[in-house]
Amino acid sequence: MELFILFCVVPVAWCFGSGLVSDSCVDMSPHHSGSPQTTTSPFTVSTEQSSFRPGEDVKVSLQAPASSPFMGFLLEAREPGGQSAVGSFEVSSGSARLLSCFQRPNTAVSHTSASIKTNIQVTWKPDSAGNIKRVQFQASFVKSYKTFWVGVKSPVLSLTDDDHTDSSSTSLPSSNTISSAGCGASKVCISQPAHCDPASSSQCYFMSARVLSPGGSAVRYEITGTADGYVAFGFSDDQMMAGRNSDPSSH
Numbered sequence: 001m002e003l004f005i006l007f008c009v010v011p012v013a014w015c016f017g018s019g020l021v022s023d024s025c026v027d028m029s030p031h032h033s034g035s036p037q038t039t040t041s042p043f044t045v046s047t048e049q050s051s052f053r054p055g056e057d058v059k060v061s062l063q064a065p066a067s068s069p070f071m072g073f074l075l076e077a078r079e080p081g082g083q084s085a086v087g088s089f090e091v092s093s094g095s096a097r098l099l100s101c102f103q104r105p106n107t108a109v110s111h112t113s114a115s116i117k118t119n120i121q122v123t124w125k126p127d128s129a130g131n132i133k134r135v136q137f138q139a140s141f142v143k144s145y146k147t148f149w150v151g152v153k154s155p156v157l158s159l160t161d162d163d164h165t166d167s168s169s170t171s172l173p174s175s176n177t178i179s180s181a182g183c184g185a186s187k188v189c190i191s192q193p194a195h196c197d198p199a200s201s202s203q204c205y206f207m208s209a210r211v212l213s214p215g216g217s218a219v220r221y222e223i224t225g226t227a228d229g230y231v232a233f234g235f236s237d238d239q240m241m242a243g244r245n246s247d248p249s250s251h
Contacts, residue, residue, distance in 0.1 A: 025085070025101035025108060028074055028140045029150050036140075036150040040193055040203050042068045043141040045075070045154040050177075052157050054130040057090075060137050060154070062120040069116035072142035075109040076101065077124050080136045080156050087132065090123040126159075133159045136226075153226045154202050178206065178222045186210060198224045207233055 024030060048059045060077075064070050076085040085107035089098055095117055099108040109122050126132055137154040179199035183189035187210035196204035205225035212218040225231040 024074055024140070025076070025099070026083070027150075028076065028138065030072065030074075030140065030142055030148050032142075032145055032148060034146050036148055040201075041141060041149040041152045043070055043139075043149065043152060044200070044202050045137050045139045045152055046202060047137065047154055047157060050155065050157060051160040052126060052135065053160050054126060055128070056126070058124045058126075058157065060122050060124050062117075062139055062141075064118045064141075066118055068143070069118045070141040070143050071114045071116060072111045073109075073117070073120065073139055074099075075120075075122065075137065075139040076107065077135050077137050079132060080134055086135060087124050087126045090125065092123075093120065096120055096122055130159070152202070155224070155226065178208075178224045180206070180208075182210070183208065202226055205231065 029036065043062065043064045046061050046063065048061075052058050060075070062070075062073055062075065075089075077087050077089075078085060084102045085104065088104075088106040089109050090106070091098060091109060095112055095115070096109050097112045098106045099110055100106070101108040109120075111117070124135075124137070126135070134156055136156045138151050140148065140150045141152060142148040177199055180189060180191065180195070180197040181199075187208045189206065189208040191198075191207075192205040193203075196206065198204040198206040203226060207221065207223045210220045210222075212220055221233070223231055223233055
């Protein structure tokens with residue numbers, strides 16, 4: 001009697017070309033040999049909006065440069081810092097399939113084959129209870145068996161309820177999306193990685209300053225970056241951030 005044992009040794013996404021990767025729901029890791037990449041991901045997770053409303057669809061895009069496609073992916077929506085998926089997805093492309101994570105249907109999306117991909121678009125719906133106030137999409141991307149990124153995040157979206165609008169905060173219209181346009185000409189910019197554009201990369205930490213009128217004293221600041229909590233900047237009259245090595249009583 002001949003015995004054949006088949007091992008998954010070819011470099012396909014998660015070793016599951018069908019995308020049935022529910023075992024990865026919690027840590028979003030493909031569980032390949034080796035560790036996730038620590039460099040900035042060439043792949044991005046983005047949305048068409050910066051806020052969402054109860055019952056409103058959110059379009060989510062996974063994108064890659066044409067010269068550097070990915071083979072496999074896993075996408076979830078979580079509250080910032082949360083450990084489980086929220087809401088539910090819908091797919092219309094044959095390149096994406098729905099998964100049940102955390103014992104809830106349609107809470108994740110993955111690939112259907114190991115074919116190369118540069119653009120995946122899906123729709124996310126918030127839970128009908130409306131108890132999610134902020135959401136962030138995160139994905140893992142597999143470029144090859146040993147090259148993968150885990151937990152690539154989108155900017156955070158905040159709930160906007162027209163019937164219960166918080167007057168203490170307002171959302172900027174989409175025309176005011178923060179970008180690197182005008183850096184070095186009409187505004188001063190600082191970014192990490194250097195020269196990144198927050199309008200096209202969710203992994204870009206960015207701040208800019210622009211004087212609103214010639215000779216005026218009003219300055220407009222922009223700041224954005226991916227974080228579980230918030231991003232911020234401070235002012236100092238020296239290069240030590242309020243003289244942290246000096247006597248505090250002197251300030």
